[in-house]
Amino acid sequence: MVRLIISGCNGRMGRAVEAICTAEPDVEIVAGFDLLGAGEREFPVFASPADFRGEADVVVDFSSPAALNALLHFARSRRIPLVLCTTGYLPEQLSAIDAAARQIPIFRSANMSFGVNVLLDLVRRAAAVLGERYDVEIVERHHNKKLDAPSGTALMLAEAAADGLSDTPEYVYERQSIRRARQAHEIGISSVRGGGIVGDHEVLFAGRDEVIELRHSALSREVFASGAVKAARFLAGIDAPGLYSMADLVGQFK
Numbered sequence: 001m002v003r004l005i006i007s008g009c010n011g012r013m014g015r016a017v018e019a020i021c022t023a024e025p026d027v028e029i030v031a032g033f034d035l036l037g038a039g040e041r042e043f044p045v046f047a048s049p050a051d052f053r054g055e056a057d058v059v060v061d062f063s064s065p066a067a068l069n070a071l072l073h074f075a076r077s078r079r080i081p082l083v084l085c086t087t088g089y090l091p092e093q094l095s096a097i098d099a100a101a102r103q104i105p106i107f108r109s110a111n112m113s114f115g116v117n118v119l120l121d122l123v124r125r126a127a128a129v130l131g132e133r134y135d136v137e138i139v140e141r142h143h144n145k146k147l148d149a150p151s152g153t154a155l156m157l158a159e160a161a162a163d164g165l166s167d168t169p170e171y172v173y174e175r176q177s178i179r180r181a182r183q184a185h186e187i188g189i190s191s192v193r194g195g196g197i198v199g200d201h202e203v204l205f206a207g208r209d210e211v212i213e214l215r216h217s218a219l220s221r222e223v224f225a226s227g228a229v230k231a232a233r234f235l236a237g238i239d240a241p242g243l244y245s246m247a248d249l250v251g252q253f254k
């Protein structure tokens, strides 16, 4: 049995993870962390991780970068592995995650769907073949409640394209203040927010006479929640500290 804590349990993703866990006979939700205690829930909810005194095998976090310090402190002091799915971390927070991963197992991915992780590979390969003759533009679309922009996935896609290119690219997030023609070494990243769009990422390779588009659309939050529970099951069985990612999990989706 995997004893799991959901951090951000009252949010959209926290509730999607709860729904997935309920259908998994080998997973038990032992607690939730969130800012406000929740009313009728099947498990106790703590505003601060430090208040949880029980036993757990793994924490799955879909909350906010603001939750990170307390979570890392909790996971390190209790030696509990952490699946970090939250996006929008600052560079210094990413460094703190790297440092903590030298002491405990941490799994981090800005996108827990299998499809996006296939897309990352396709983008890397397309960039390597097409090269600087094709302009790379990334367009991400999300619901109107999303707080961070660009999405963590858009940044991962930009890094994947950059891996395939020979020149170091410059990321351009808005063109309104730049009065100049697009430069070959740029990767443009545009964010759209509206309605209930779950998560949509499009990578354009725009050549002079043709455009290639690679696109992933999430049709429900279940795809992220189910990837996160797979990651939790994987991490709960790992003793060695380290920073793990979807690349370590591909076999679990077959």
Ligand SMILES: NC(=O)C1=CN([C@@H]2O[C@H](COP(=O)(O)OP(=O)(O)OC[C@H]3O[C@@H](n4cnc5c(N)ncnc54)[C@H](OP(=O)(O)O)[C@@H]3O)[C@@H](O)[C@H]2O)C=CC1
Pocket (backbone or CB within 6 Å): 007, 008, 009, 010, 011, 012, 013, 014, 033, 034, 035, 036, 061, 062, 063, 064, 065, 066, 067, 068, 084, 085, 086, 087, 088, 109, 110, 111, 112, 113, 148, 224
């Ligand atoms: N890796 C992936 O595949 C995916 C990642 N995400 C990311 O997950 C995160 C959550 O997304 P979503 O569920 O839509 O967001 P929600 O706002 O619906 O849920 C976040 C929850 O976390 C709570 N929270 C905020 N700050 C803290 C804190 N300091 N400590 C504890 N809890 C806190 C919020 O409380 P309150 O509402 O009171 O602020 C809320 O209940 C985002 O960063 C999003 O980008 C989302 C989908 C997929």
Ligand SMILES: O=C(O)C1=N[C@H](C(=O)O)C[C@H](O)C1
Pocket (backbone or CB within 6 Å): 087, 110, 111, 142, 146, 150, 151, 152, 153, 154, 198, 199, 200, 218
């Ligand atoms: O906030 C969301 O909803 C999502 N966030 C992630 C991101 O920032 O990439 C992943 C997914 O697209 C949904």
